Amino acid sequence: MNTLSRASRATLVAATAALVLSACGGSDDDTSSEGTGDGGSSDDMTVTFLPKNLGNPYFDTSSTGGEAAAEEFGGTFEEVGPQEATPDGQVQYINTAAQQGVSALVVSANDPTAIGAALDQARDAGTKVVTFDSDTEPQFRDVFVNQADAEGIARAQVDLIAEQIDGDGQIAILSASANATNQNAWIELMEEELAANHPDIELVETVYGDDDDQMSFDRTAALLQTYPDLEGIVSPTTVGIAAAARYLSDSDFQGEVALTGLGTPNQMREYVQDGTVEAFALWNPEDLGYLAAFTAHALVNGDITGEEGDTFEAGRLGEYTVGADGVVLLGDPFVFDADNIDDFDF
Amino acid sequence: MTRTYVSHSHPWWRRALVTREVGIIALLAAVFAYASVAVANFAGPLTVTFLLLDVAPILLIALPMALIIVTGEIDLSVASVVGLSSVLVGVLYQAGLPMAVAAVLALAAGGAAGAFNGYLVAYVGLPSLAVTIGSLALFRGLAVGLLGTTAVTSFPTGWTSVATGTIGDSRIPLVVLPFLVLLAVFTYLLHFSAFGRGIFDIGLNKEAARFSGVDVARTKLILFVLSGVVSAFAGIYFTLRFGSARGDNATGLELQVVAAVLLGGVSIFGGRGRLHGVVAGVLLIGVISSALRLEGVTVNIINIIIGLLLVASVVSPNVLAWASQQASRRHRRAHAAPTHEPTGAVHPQGR
Numbered sequence: 001m002n003t004l005s006r007a008s009r010a011t012l013v014a015a016t017a018a019l020v021l022s023a024c025g026g027s028d029d030d031t032s033s034e035g036t037g038d039g040g041s042s043d044d045m046t047v048t049f050l051p052k053n054l055g056n057p058y059f060d061t062s063s064t065g066g067e068a069a070a071e072e073f074g075g076t077f078e079e080v081g082p083q084e085a086t087p088d089g090q091v092q093y094i095n096t097a098a099q100q101g102v103s104a105l106v107v108s109a110n111d112p113t114a115i116g117a118a119l120d121q122a123r124d125a126g127t128k129v130v131t132f133d134s135d136t137e138p139q140f141r142d143v144f145v146n147q148a149d150a151e152g153i154a155r156a157q158v159d160l161i162a163e164q165i166d167g168d169g170q171i172a173i174l175s176a177s178a179n180a181t182n183q184n185a186w187i188e189l190m191e192e193e194l195a196a197n198h199p200d201i202e203l204v205e206t207v208y209g210d211d212d213d214q215m216s217f218d219r220t221a222a223l224l225q226t227y228p229d230l231e232g233i234v235s236p237t238t239v240g241i242a243a244a245a246r247y248l249s250d251s252d253f254q255g256e257v258a259l260t261g262l263g264t265p266n267q268m269r270e271y272v273q274d275g276t277v278e279a280f281a282l283w284n285p286e287d288l289g290y291l292a293a294f295t296a297h298a299l300v301n302g303d304i305t306g307e308e309g310d311t312f313e314a315g316r317l318g319e320y321t322v323g324a325d326g327v328v329l330l331g332d333p334f335v336f337d338a339d340n341i342d343d344f345d346f
Numbered sequence: 347m348t349r350t351y352v353s354h355s356h357p358w359w360r361r362a363l364v365t366r367e368v369g370i371i372a373l374l375a376a377v378f379a380y381a382s383v384a385v386a387n388f389a390g391p392l393t394v395t396f397l398l399l400d401v402a403p404i405l406l407i408a409l410p411m412a413l414i415i416v417t418g419e420i421d422l423s424v425a426s427v428v429g430l431s432s433v434l435v436g437v438l439y440q441a442g443l444p445m446a447v448a449a450v451l452a453l454a455a456g457g458a459a460g461a462f463n464g465y466l467v468a469y470v471g472l473p474s475l476a477v478t479i480g481s482l483a484l485f486r487g488l489a490v491g492l493l494g495t496t497a498v499t500s501f502p503t504g505w506t507s508v509a510t511g512t513i514g515d516s517r518i519p520l521v522v523l524p525f526l527v528l529l530a531v532f533t534y535l536l537h538f539s540a541f542g543r544g545i546f547d548i549g550l551n552k553e554a555a556r557f558s559g560v561d562v563a564r565t566k567l568i569l570f571v572l573s574g575v576v577s578a579f580a581g582i583y584f585t586l587r588f589g590s591a592r593g594d595n596a597t598g599l600e601l602q603v604v605a606a607v608l609l610g611g612v613s614i615f616g617g618r619g620r621l622h623g624v625v626a627g628v629l630l631i632g633v634i635s636s637a638l639r640l641e642g643v644t645v646n647i648i649n650i651i652i653g654l655l656l657v658a659s660v661v662s663p664n665v666l667a668w669a670s671q672q673a674s675r676r677h678r679r680a681h682a683a684p685t686h687e688p689t690g691a692v693h694p695q696g697r
Contacts, residue, residue: 054644083645087497088588088595095396096639099387113499114590117510125392 045075046102047296049289050093052085052110052134057266057346058285059108062133065289066106072315073297075103087114098122104296106289107141108133116140128299132292133285142299142306143326145292147283148333150182153236154189156281156333157261161232162198164258164278169231172223173206174216174244174261176237186236204230209240216243224253235261241280245271265336265344272341279337285346288330291317295328366611367623374630381637388637394517399510399587401632402521403428403580403596405625407603408610409532410573412624415607416536417548417566418616419467419474424577425599426485427459429592431581433489436498436591445505453578459485460574461567468566482600490593498591509586521583528576533621541565549616605656606631614660631655 049066051059063079070077080096082089087110097105098121105127109115112135119129119140132145161171173190175183187206194201204227209216216239224230224247235241241261245268248254254276263280271277291314298304298312306326314320320328336344356364382389407424414421431452438448463481467474511520536542544565547555556562585591610627612619631652638648 078642080639080642080644084594084597086592086594087590088584089645091588092396092400092639095392095400096636099390099392099396099640101387101390111497111499111590114497114588117506117589121392 045073045104045297045300046100047075047077047104047106047293048093048097048100048102049077049079049081049293050090050097050105050107051079051081052108053083053089054079054081055083056085058264059133061344061346062108062285062289062292065286065291066293067289068286069290069293069297069315073294075293075297077293078102085110087111090115091118094118094122098125098127101125102127103300104128104130106130106132106292106296107136109136110134112136113140128296130292130296130299132288138325141326143295143304143322143328145288145295145328145330147285147288147330149329150185150189152329152332153262153281154186155193156335157186157234157236158190158193158198160260160279160281160335161234161258162201164260165201165231167198168200170202170204170227170229171232171234172204172227172230174219174223174233174235174237174240175206175208176211176240178208180211180237183236190234190236209237209243211237211239213239213243216240217247220244220247224251224257230257232258232260235259235263237261238263238267238282241277242267242271245276249274249276262333263336264346265341266346268336269341272336272338279335281333281335283330284334284344286344287317287334290315291320291328291330295320365620365623367620367626370610370623370626370630374626374633377630377637378633381633385637385640387640391517393636395512395519397629397632397636398519398522400636401628402519402525402587403584403599404602404606404631405525405628406528406580406583407573407577407599408607408624408628409528409621410569410576411603412607412610412612412619412621413532413536413542413545414474414566414569414573415604415612415614416545416616416619417569418552419566419569420478420604421460421463421474421570421573422478422600422604423459423463423481423485424573424603425596426482426489427456427574427577428581428584428596428599429489429594430459430485431456431578432585432591432595433493433593435582435585436501437492439501439591440498445502449582452582453575456574456576456578456581457571458574460571460577463574464567464570467570468563486593486597489595493591493593495593499589501586501589501591506586506589509583521587524579529621529625536621541568545569546617549613549618601656602631602652605652605659609655609659613663627659 047066047070049063051063053059067077080093082093090107090110094105094107094115095118105122107115107119107129109131116136116139119136123129129141130143130145131141133147135141135144135146138144165171173187175187191203194203205223207219207223209219220233220243223233233244235244241259241263244259248257248259249271259277260280262282264282268277268280294312294314294317299306303312304310304322306322308322308324308326310322311319322328387393411421411424434452434455435448438451439445443451459481463474463478466472466477508520512518513520513523536545544555544560547558547560548562548565552562581596584596606628607624608614608627609630610619610624612624634651635648638651
């Protein structure tokens with residue numbers, strides 16, 4: 001309308017053009033990402049990892065595994081993801097992957113149903129969908145790579161505590177909340193495993209720290225006062241085991257009462273190093289990402305379709321078989337101890 | 347509404363073509379064309395559908411937001427109203443109400459939320475910036491409080507497929523239809539009705555508007571209620587599109603709405619703005635985000651760019667106004683001509 005608005009328009013055009021150009025300039029190497037989706041050759045295979053959110057050490061580790069796998073089979077690896085672990089944040093990236101026609105999308109779902117429609121659209125566009133860590137409803141993906149099954153988790157923890165107390169004595173369980181589905185299922189299986197294979201171990205009590213650090217700390221203190229002969233504590237939750245370790249490491253019970261369960265290396269490192277904890281279990285997210293990428297590779301190559309009984313090679317992890325409902329199981333939980341804990345950062 | 351001498355010194359066709367709005371539309375076309383050529387897969391068949399689905403909530407909320415900003419006020423609580431209506435739809439549907447009833451109740455709640463803002467701004471006389479920052483936290487708190495960290499995801503597929511569906515075999519999403527209806531309504535309200543002339547008058551000079559017979563308080567109340575209802579509608583759409591009612595849905599959306607409205611040529615100081623510019627502003631942000639995502643640019647960088655665009659669109663008219671004043675002063679001095687600057691030219695951005 002006048003000189004002012006004309007000049008302001010020019011500035012806007014220049015500013016936006018500069019921003020757009022500079023943003024696009026750095027990604028010339030991305031042009032190879034125009035995979036057809038159902039191509040048979042793995043040379044041009046593109047695999048996009050979409051974790052729950054970015055900047056999460058757990059998913060950084062799984063992406064490291066995925067990238068290593070992609071390097072081995074000669075594919076292009078990319079990691080994208082939202083800031084916050086929300087389904088709507090993931091949908092935009094699923095849509096983008098569909099537009100790009102990536103060969104495979106490897107997703108840890110923020111919601112089992114909310115991202116389903118977007119995944120369907122991506123699959124219609126020829127993209128193979130692998131879920132890992134957190135599954136969607138089975139109809140929305142080709143294969144789910146499961147980090148651990150309940151039996152394996154329960155058995156690993158019972159084996160660890162039995163070894164640490166020489167198969168004899170009183171133990172207690174420090175769980176999350178009283179109605180935590182996962183923990184209750186594991187505890188039930190642990191009780192069965194104890195009764196079947198370790199008759200001399202007595203489970204005296206299961207207490208609940210509600211996955212709250214302070215409450216778990218207090219419950220640990222109460223357990224040790226109530227049961228002076230207590231030999232060991234199992235905590236099948238990362239919050240619980242860290243709080244219990246913190247209590248034990250500052251008390252006279254350090255080294256006297258064994259502690260194991262499910263924990264993360266970063267939380268548990270100092271307690272493994274000071275001798276409070278001998279060994280604990282969890283799955284290895286790096287292997288999980290590695291296996292998920294190889295699963296995607298097998299799907300894109302047509303080696304598997306996601307049918308039960310399909311088998312494929314997953315690099316250094318060996319051969320895997322697709323189970324019921326298109327689930328591939330990573331294997332038994334991984335045991336962390338003083339020898340290997342420094343190899344992990346999550 | 348100001349008729350400045352400067353703006354009438356050019357022929358009518360030039361006044362119609364050379365505007366901020368036309369500039370934004372041209373920029374939108376240019377960025378779209380550039381992305382189609384230079385960004386891999388941008389020209390693909392899915393882009394337009396996903397782009398419109400993504401920007402639909404912003405398009406919807408930008409309409410009442412533009413009117414509010416033209417009056418010189420602002421509504422920062424819109425994204426929280428989206429979250430609140432999303433949670434209400436989820437909770438009510440889960441409680442056994444039919445989807446349609448849940449949706450109507452959520453719209454009513456949005457209207458009530460808008461009336462709350464509007465009453466405090468229009469009748470108590472509090473600044474809208476403070477009121478709506480407060481209600482941003484209040485409504486979001488209610489939303490998260492109602493549903494906690496859980497989500498309702500079991501919506502009927504008939505409804506969710508409408509939210510993600512397209513018109514026939516075209517690439518245009520169905521949600522564009524209610525948007526076009528609202529666009530027609532808001533265009534009439536702002537540009538073709540006495541109510542709309544009142545909106546501009548309030549933005550230019552509240553006192554003068556009051557003395558010329560505009561009911562300032564009532565106008566503002568109506569606008570905030572409209573903002574609440576449209577935000578609630580966007581919340582229902584958001585919920586159905588993602589099939590997920592969560593307390594944190596659409597967090598931070600208000601920034602994108604305000605950015606798009608200002609980018610579209612609405613003055614943050616009030617009194618100026620046109621809806622075709624606003625629509626172009628929203629689409630411009632959508633196209634830039636979509637192109638950058640396809641290039642693998644992370645969400646942080648996209649936010650930085652949208653933030654810069656927002657700052658640039660607010661700052662540039664002021665900087666340029668100052669620069670132009672300096673230039674014309676030098677010009678006048680050089681020519682030593684008698685200066686009869688018309689008093690009406692103090693608001694050169696007037697439409």
